Structure formats: structure tokens, C-alpha cells
Amino acid sequence: MEAVEDPRLQEVARKVESGERLDFSDGVAVYETDDLLGVGRVADLQRRKLAGDEVYFSVNRKLYHTNVCALDCSFCAFYSKPGDTDAFEHTPVEIGEKAAEYSDVISSVHIVGGQHPAWRIEYFEDLFTEISERAPDLHVKALTASEISWIAKVSDVSVEETLRRLRDSGLDSLPGGGAEIFHPEVREKICPEKEDAEGWLDVHRTAHRLGVESNATMLYGHIEDVEHRVDHLLRLRSLQDDSGGFSCFVPLSYQMENNELGEAVEHGATGRLDLKTIACARLLLDNFRGVRAYRMVVGEKLCQVGLDYGANDVGGTLMEERIQSDAGSNVDQDVGRDEMLHLIRDAGRVPVERDEMYDVVERFDSEARAAGD
Secondary structure (H helix, E strand, O other), X not given: OOOOOOHHHHHXXXXXXXXXXXXXXXXXXXXXXXOHHXXXXXXXXXXXXXXXXXXXXXXXXXXXXXXXXXXXXXXXXXXXXXXXXXXXXXXHHHHHHHHHHOOOOOOEEEEXXXXXXXXXXXXXXXXXXXXXXXXXXXXXXXXXXXXXXXXXXXXXXXXXHHHHHHHHHOOOEEOOOOOOOOOHHHHHHHOOOOOOHHHHHHHHHHHHHOOOEEEEEEEEOOOOOHHHHHHHHHHHHHHHHHHOOEEEEEEEEOOOOOOHHHHHOOOOOOHHHHHHHHHHHHHHOOOOOEEEOOHHHHOHHHHHHHOOOOOOEEEEOOEOOOHHHHOOOOOOOOOOHHHHHHHHHHOOOEEEEEOOOOOEEEEOOOOOOOOOO
């Protein structure tokens, strides 16, 4: 490929052009090269081949049933302990009412929270039943793999039974949270109380077998190295080869404020790292439909640039997002459909409103950029 100067990146480009699958060394090369523009060109080529010019977004709302958590992850600014002044615990009826409140303007709700030390599976069955009865048309994406594992443990049932019962109560899909970094060298330092990588992967493997699709994530920009990121992505690719149940990969740029891990991290993720991570994901995750430039964590401007680095999804409107904002994100939470359309069109792409299963809600014609933009 012309205009790619780094010999290692040229080899990556050659593989992309010929349709060869990339390997571990290719992922390392993408992260280590100084040719950031070349990375964008190669990732954009892969994006055009795999995803075309359509960029997806959703209109959704975040809901939190509790921030009470039995764990103490060093990167988390959201959790509270039982009895803390800022702790909250909502009933299934309260969450059902909140879900129904905007059901005429949103297509889905995204529900995550703390790993409550006392709440068994019955609470969550009641929660999803309440939402299904009050807002039957809403898609319910809820509970990270870590939460699923915890509910199974507290309730003394298997992960499979937990997922089956929650699915039958109204759970439609899983978010990708809780993956953090799979490699044990990092995981044992930032979230030692969570299940290990195989535990996270097994929850998603089981969900996919039961017809429950999910997203996948990676938390980067803290104490991990290049090799840890590439290893993480390839583990996700391997599971997708087997199950085919992942819808979208969501890179999560670590937010440093109000959490213990921030004291050990000097700078956090840079814009270059954000773009390289989006690009590396698009290049390695050749079996994922969506790769997100997550507006909530990288900001709207870098999100647009990410669309030239392999991304074909910008996330949702995310009314009332708290986990990223509690950790220091200052991105506007409450944006509407018009703002999402402008963000995508201004990047020269075709906006498509989707639901959580990547079914099209509405496809919008592209419009030329305004003069002077």
C-alpha cells in the first residue's frame, strides 16, 4: 500500500489487501509503529472491505439498579459499600418505571450495576419481568459477565441456569463490560476479585449458545502493555470464531479520576493510543460486525476521527450514563438523534439507527458537509 512507510505496517497492509488473517505480531506492529496515518489507512481499508460506509448508533438509556458492590476494583469510581452515604438500591418496580418513562423515544435500556452481596437471581427475574410488562417493545441489554457469575454464585445455581432464567424473564442481550484486560499479570493487579479471563469468556460462550448475543470490551490505557492488548483481542476473536455471538467490540479508554488505580497511572490513554486501539480492533477482529469509537469515553471529536481508523459504530445516546462520568469523563451524556446524525454525516458517513441486535431502525441518507466545517 502506498503512503505506508513502516515495513512492518506494509506487511500488515499486504495481508489486508490479500485477505489474509492477521496474527499476534501484526497487532503488535500496529501498536508499535510511529506511522499513525498509515495505521489509519490500513484500518480504513479493512473497514471498507468488512463494514462499508454505514455508521451505526442507537437511541438508548442507561439504568442502574444499585451501586452497592462486594468487590473493590482499583479502576472503579462507581461502586459503594453497604451503608455508604452515596449507596443506592432500587426495587424492580422502580427500574421498571424508569424504563417505561422514555419507552416511546428509545429502543433499548442498558442496565448494569454493582455486584450486590445479598441480591439473588429472583431479584433480577422480577426486574426484567417488570420491564417486559411495562415496556414490552424495549430491548433489554443488561448485566456484565462478572455480574452474571456473581448472581450465579450468590444464588447457588450454574451460570447456564442463571442465563436461561434471566433470558426467560426478559433479558435480551449482554453488554461487554467486566472484560478489562484478560492477561493474568494485569487482571490480578486491577481486579483480583473478579472471575478470570476464562470465566468471562465462558459466560459469553454460554450466553451465545442460549441465543443471547453480547458485546465485548477492553479497558486500556492504564498499566497494561501492548502484548496484553493484542492477546485480549485475539482471545475475543477466537471465541467469536466458535460462537458467532458477539455484535460489537467497544474499546474503553481508562478514565483516571476518582479511583485508586489512577494513583499508579502517570498519563492514561493518549489520543494516539485511542486511535491505534480502534484500528487494531478493526484489523484483528475480522469476524466482528461492529467496532465502536465510543463517544462517551474518547469525546465527540476523536470519535469522528475514529471513523477513519476502522470504526463503524459510535454507540448510543446513553441518557444518564454514570460509570464513565463518575471516573472523569466530561462528555455530554444527553444527546439526541439529531446530534448523532450530525456527528456521523460530518465525518462523511451514512448514519444508521440500529437496535441492539444491529437490526436497522432507520437508515438516513448522507448529506454533504456544510461549507466551512
